[in-house]
Amino acid sequence: MSTSLRRHGPSKGDLKQEAILDTAERLLAVKPLAEIGIEELAAGAAISRSSFYFYFESKQAMLRALVARVSDVLHAEVDSWRRDGDARQEIRRGIQAAARMWREHGAVLHATRSVEASQEIKEFVAGRTSRLVEVAVAIIDKTRADGLAPAGPPSAEALGAMLVEMTEHCLAMAHARNPTTIDDELVDTLVTVWTRGIFAADGSRTSE
Amino acid sequence: MSTSLRRHGPSKGDLKQEAILDTAERLLAVKPLAEIGIEELAAGAAISRSSFYFYFESKQAMLRALVARVSDVLHAEVDSWRRDGDARQEIRRGIQAAARMWREHGAVLHATRSVEASQEIKEFVAGRTSRLVEVAVAIIDKTRADGLAPAGPPSAEALGAMLVEMTEHCLAMAHARNPTTIDDELVDTLVTVWTRGIFAADGSRTSE
DNA sequence: GAGTTTTCTCGACACCTTGTCGAGAAAAGG
DNA sequence: CCTTTTCTCGACAAGGTGTCGAGAAAACTC
Numbered sequence: 427m428s429t430s431l432r433r434h435g436p437s438k439g440d441l442k443q444e445a446i447l448d449t450a451e452r453l454l455a456v457k458p459l460a461e462i463g464i465e466e467l468a469a470g471a472a473i474s475r476s477s478f479y480f481y482f483e484s485k486q487a488m489l490r491a492l493v494a495r496v497s498d499v500l501h502a503e504v505d506s507w508r509r510d511g512d513a514r515q516e517i518r519r520g521i522q523a524a525a526r527m528w529r530e531h532g533a534v535l536h537a538t539r540s541v542e543a544s545q546e547i548k549e550f551v552a553g554r555t556s557r558l559v560e561v562a563v564a565i566i567d568k569t570r571a572d573g574l575a576p577a578g579p580p581s582a583e584a585l586g587a588m589l590v591e592m593t594e595h596c597l598a599m600a601h602a603r604n605p606t607t608i609d610d611e612l613v614d615t616l617v618t619v620w621t622r623g624i625f626a627a628d629g630s631r632t633s634e
Numbered sequence: 635m636s637t638s639l640r641r642h643g644p645s646k647g648d649l650k651q652e653a654i655l656d657t658a659e660r661l662l663a664v665k666p667l668a669e670i671g672i673e674e675l676a677a678g679a680a681i682s683r684s685s686f687y688f689y690f691e692s693k694q695a696m697l698r699a700l701v702a703r704v705s706d707v708l709h710a711e712v713d714s715w716r717r718d719g720d721a722r723q724e725i726r727r728g729i730q731a732a733a734r735m736w737r738e739h740g741a742v743l744h745a746t747r748s749v750e751a752s753q754e755i756k757e758f759v760a761g762r763t764s765r766l767v768e769v770a771v772a773i774i775d776k777t778r779a780d781g782l783a784p785a786g787p788p789s790a791e792a793l794g795a796m797l798v799e800m801t802e803h804c805l806a807m808a809h810a811r812n813p814t815t816i817d818d819e820l821v822d823t824l825v826t827v828w829t830r831g832i833f834a835a836d837g838s839r840t841s842e
Numbered sequence: 843g844a845g846t847t848t849t850c851t852c853g854a855c856a857c858c859t860t861g862t863c864g865a866g867a868a869a870a871g872g
Numbered sequence: 873c874c875t876t877t878t879c880t881c882g883a884c885a886a887g888g889t890g891t892c893g894a895g896a897a898a899a900c901t902c
Binding site: 672 | 887888889890891892897898899
């Protein structure tokens with residue numbers, strides 16, 4: 427119900443709502459959602475704890491709004507992967523986009539991976555992941571159709587899902603180790619495993 | 635402090651302690667730790683909520699004991715990976731052992747991956763993971779030294795860490811989807827990605 | 843098997859956090 | 873100004889955690 431209580435117009439209350447989300451994103455960089463009290467979120471927006479409930483039903487609802495805010499940026503990222511013909515280029519760009527995402531909004535993405543996240547959030551994240559898997563599957567199918575990569579098994583679906591999950595998890599782990607820096611080496615290693623996993627070979631870009 | 639309060643002798647109280655852990659493992663298969671009240675754990679061992687605190691400092695301490703109990707089984711698994719010369723055999727066995735681990739104690743392993751798990755548990759899990767990475771690195775180094783696999787980059791450490799993390803995460807995801815069944819197809823796909831990631835090729839076992 | 847010590851149990855309490863309610867202040871709009 | 877909507881907060885109830893001390897139950901000693 428988060429925003430539906432509030433009618434319309436970009437007014438003073440909207441700023442408070444944004445302030446709550448800003449505070450949440452800032453605090454999530456420091457500690458998990460479970461350790462963030464509603465008191466803290468309210469204090470960050472200079473309102474009382476009770477007033478928090480005017481803007482959000484609960485902490486979970488607030489996280490949902492926060493994820494929605496980040497997902498707008500994310501969808502733009504996904505769409506920026508223009509197909510340019512070379513599968514390795516697409517893979518590298520995709521991984522780089524994901525790495526950038528984690529650098530900029532790692533705290534929020536990290537919170538969505540929590541076991542205690544609500545069902546709704548998990549479904550949202552699963553949907554986002556399956557979109558990425560679809561893109562990966564399309565790439566794999568294309569390279570196989572062109573005779574550049576060996577046919578399955580594994581199926582393009584199983585392989586694509588695994589590579590996407592590997593990427594997300596490795597970025598999450600890297601973020602957990604050091605939130606500010608995500609190695610270029612990590613990106614390179616991911617690209618290598620993707621390439622070898624799909625082509626069963628280190629291809630230099632011979633098709634160019 | 636969990637056990638240190640209790641002196642010695644395998645007595646009645648020990649059974650209660652085990653009963654608490656059994657109850658916890660059973661409940662973890664159904665819902666996350668955060669949703670399990672101490673009341674429930676105590677009820678499972680037929681004691682009052684207060685009495686729970688005689689056995690464990692807190693829910694986190696209880697989880698720690700539960701993880702320790704499972705880790706005994708796990709260490710035995712790791713040691714069962716006898717080196718038999720063929721890297722692909724070792725890889726397949728290791729992955730199968732991990733899959734079996736998840737089938738039998740997936741609920742506990744899942745709980746340790748939670749964001750809200752205590753620092754101590756995270757360190758324990760990190761230690762376990764790094765042991766597995768060491769084994770993977772040893773395998774990679776050996777195949778590279780034998781000229782069967784191309785040298786880095788990626789370094790054996792980066793590649794091994796990534797493959798181990800991929801495996802753990804994919805098993806965890808599969809467990810989350812359906813706790814009772816972990817696909818053979820998943821194991822096959824994991825083996826393929828390991829093989830291609832290390833050898834940069836689908837090797838039939840030519841060295842045999 | 844009585845006395846002593848250790849182990850174990852529980853009710854009562856203090857504390858913290860979440861979420862609701864209704865009274866009303868502050869802004870917006872006529 | 874008066875009305876409506878937006879926004880704020882103190883007070884309350886509910887539910888969970890963890891502590892304490894009194895004492896029951898078991899174990900151990902002689």
